[in-house]
Amino acid sequence: xxxxxxxxxxxxxxxxxxxxxxxxxxxxxxxxxxxxxxxxxxxxxxxxxxxxxxxxxxxxxxxxxxxxxxxxxxxxxxxxxxxxxxxxxxxxxxxxxxxxxxxxxxxxxxxxxxxxxxxxxxxxxxxxxxxxxxxxxxxxxxxxxxxxxxxxxxxxxxxxxxxxxxxxxxxxxxxxxxxxxxxxxxxxxxxxxxxxxxxxxxxxxxxxxxxxxxxxxxxxxxxxxxxxxxxxxxxxxxxxxxxxxxxxxxxxxxxxxxxxxxxxxxxxxxxxxxxxxxxxxxxxxxxx
Amino acid sequence: xxxxxxxxxxxxxxxxxxxxxxxxxxxxxxxxxxxxxxxxxxxxxxxxxxxxxxxxxxxxxxxxxxxxxxxxxxxxxxxxxxxxxxxxxxxxxxxxxxxxxxxxxxxxxxxxxxxxxxxxxxxxxxxxxxxxxxxxxxxxxxxxxxxxxxxxxxxxxxxxxxxxxxxxxxxxxxxxxxxxxxxxxxxxxxxxxxxxxxxxxxxxxxxxxxxxxxxxxxxxxxxxxxxxxxxxxxxxxxxxxxxxxxxxxxxxxxxxxxxxxxxxxxxxxxxxxxxxxxxxxxxxxxxxxxxxxxxxxxxxxxxxxxxxxxxxxxxxxxxxxxxx
Numbered sequence: 001x002x003x004x005x006x007x008x009x010x011x012x013x014x015x016x017x018x019x020x021x022x023x024x025x026x027x028x029x030x031x032x033x034x035x036x037x038x039x040x041x042x043x044x045x046x047x048x049x050x051x052x053x054x055x056x057x058x059x060x061x062x063x064x065x066x067x068x069x070x071x072x073x074x075x076x077x078x079x080x081x082x083x084x085x086x087x088x089x090x091x092x093x094x095x096x097x098x099x100x101x102x103x104x105x106x107x108x109x110x111x112x113x114x115x116x117x118x119x120x121x122x123x124x125x126x127x128x129x130x131x132x133x134x135x136x137x138x139x140x141x142x143x144x145x146x147x148x149x150x151x152x153x154x155x156x157x158x159x160x161x162x163x164x165x166x167x168x169x170x171x172x173x174x175x176x177x178x179x180x181x182x183x184x185x186x187x188x189x190x191x192x193x194x195x196x197x198x199x200x201x202x203x204x205x206x207x208x209x210x211x212x213x214x215x216x217x218x219x220x221x222x223x224x225x226x227x228x229x230x231x232x233x234x235x236x237x238x239x240x241x242x243x244x245x246x247x248x249x250x251x252x253x254x255x256x257x258x259x260x261x262x263x264x265x266x267x268x269x270x271x272x273x274x275x276x277x278x279x280x281x282x283x284x285x286x287x288x
Numbered sequence: 289x290x291x292x293x294x295x296x297x298x299x300x301x302x303x304x305x306x307x308x309x310x311x312x313x314x315x316x317x318x319x320x321x322x323x324x325x326x327x328x329x330x331x332x333x334x335x336x337x338x339x340x341x342x343x344x345x346x347x348x349x350x351x352x353x354x355x356x357x358x359x360x361x362x363x364x365x366x367x368x369x370x371x372x373x374x375x376x377x378x379x380x381x382x383x384x385x386x387x388x389x390x391x392x393x394x395x396x397x398x399x400x401x402x403x404x405x406x407x408x409x410x411x412x413x414x415x416x417x418x419x420x421x422x423x424x425x426x427x428x429x430x431x432x433x434x435x436x437x438x439x440x441x442x443x444x445x446x447x448x449x450x451x452x453x454x455x456x457x458x459x460x461x462x463x464x465x466x467x468x469x470x471x472x473x474x475x476x477x478x479x480x481x482x483x484x485x486x487x488x489x490x491x492x493x494x495x496x497x498x499x500x501x502x503x504x505x506x507x508x509x510x511x512x513x514x515x516x517x518x519x520x521x522x523x524x525x526x527x528x529x530x531x532x533x534x535x536x537x538x539x540x541x542x543x544x545x546x547x548x549x550x551x552x553x554x555x556x557x558x559x560x561x562x563x564x565x566x567x568x569x570x571x572x573x574x575x576x577x578x579x580x581x582x583x584x585x586x587x588x589x590x591x592x593x594x595x596x597x598x599x600x601x602x603x604x605x606x607x608x609x610x611x612x
Binding site: 013015017018019021022024025029032033034111112113115116117118119120121122123126283285286287 | 317351354355356357358375376379380382384386387388390391392393394395402403404405406407408409410413452
């Protein structure tokens with residue numbers, strides 16, 4: 001039986017189905033990879049560890065409650081979902097996103113699979129959009145796993161009850177979960193913007209590790225710059241400056257100013273670096 | 289064939305009946321001129337051998353033909369579509385193996401082919417599984433289809449690369465060193481496979497530095513040397529360029545030399561077994577008759593067809609070494 005005998009006549013292109021098939025193939029590749037599974041497990045495990053540490057400390061010093069998020073966890077496990085995001089937002093989540101982004105183009109180039117994808121053929125714009133989409137899904141998955149890990153650990157160790165917002169009012173558990181979901185989406189947007197920086201760097205090299213390290217360094221540099229008071233004029237323009245603003249979702253009513261501004265900054269970074277990646281990739285000589 | 293890209297197609301693409309054409313194709317990497325003013329013409333249905341030493345620009349040419357690398361000057365067209373603009377239209381009809389196979393190490397051979405199939409927006413997902421199985425079967429890899437690629441031997445990897453090129457019915461196959469890493473059995477299988485595909489009407493463009501391989505396979509030939517195409521044409525025409533030689537095994541070398549010289553052979557000379565020279569216009573049977581009439585003891589008369597390497601040396605005036 002030859003390939004020609006079983007092949008049907010060239011079928012009509014169904015763009016949505018074809019797009020979904022390509023993206024599904026990419027996601028299988030990302031989530032089927034042992035390294036990425038271990039990475040997600042690590043993100044999850046870190047929040048569990050923090051939960052256990054908080055539990056131990058609440059047993060040693062019962063009744064000592066401060067006003068911050070960490071102290072609130074002892075009174076209500078739901079808060080550990082938010083606390084988990086807060087803990088992993090600066091280093092672990094950006095690192096995870098950097099690993100995926102570094103792989104996106106440089107990983108394929110390094111293995112030589114990039115040339116065969118392009119010959120399949122996948123147009124370059126389609127390939128880049130597909131990679132960007134899979135990175136966004138990866139970023140969302142990372143944030144979701146952290147929040148879910150915190151939520152589960154918190155409920156098991158501290159129980160769930162209606163939340164007291166930062167404004168002092170009380171909201172129901174369902175409302176609290178809804179706000180946690182929004183916080184996940186909000187941080188995922190910021191991480192996706194970082195992933196677009198990584199995607200651009202990934203088009204510059206054939207070494208995925210180099211792209212990953214460079215992206216992680218950019219992320220870290222942004223946090224450092226954001227912490228230098230003398231640079232306060234620069235802070236509003238830094239990608240990470242408003243990431244902690246997800247905490248505004250715990251106010252009643254939700255304080256949206258910083259969140260909206262943060263989303264605009266995310267969108268601007270994502271668009272700019274996706275455009276740079278496209279400018280670089282569309283005419284690049286594929287010699288790998 | 290109506291292609292959107294034909295609007296921008298240049299003269300190179302208009303030449304009818306050619307599977308691959310290029311004109312003035314030039315590429316530099318930094319200061320080095322890798323491909324210099326190349327004018328390829330691969331007729332439809334040909335098995336075109338693209339030969340040249342390592343480093344002579346074969347792979348860069350192939351990358352330009354397939355749209356992976358942009359030429360600095362000149363144009364090229366595949367199946368009538370100017371590359372790289374017409375890639376989306378043309379590449380589904382082209383199977384390619386470029387500079388060795390490359391796959392995801394942690395996926396099985398089968399999963400790797402399914403991924404490539406998923407990448408082609410025109411391929412039918414309903415037949416994907418059957419097509420992948422057929423392609424793997426065709427290269428004799430069925431037993432290892434579900435093994436991880438990283439566990440494959442070099443020859444198995446090469447076979448999987450060829451299978452990827454056969455995922456769809458193709459009009460053109462571009463095979464860069466297809467028998468690299470294969471054992472003699474595998475080499476023979478690939479040769480048969482190429483023969484079968486060519487018999488079905490597929491145009492085959494095969495690059496190689498193994499002249500013996502090309503000699504057995506190809507109907508047409510293009511010879512590269514340091515980025516330039518030094519000869520191109522049907523194998524028969526190119527072979528006619530090299531002088532056919534004869535060799536006589538005889539103890540009477542002196543007499544034989546005199547006899548063939550009288551027939552008009554100008555370059556006859558002694559060799560250990562007897563006498564050898566170029567046939568030129570002289571018919572071999574006349575030489576044998578003249579030798580026998582002259583009383584030369586002819587133990588053996590052989591007509592020596594020059595090898596492709598002889599042709600190559602004649603065309604380039606140099607040995608078949610790595611180009612600088």
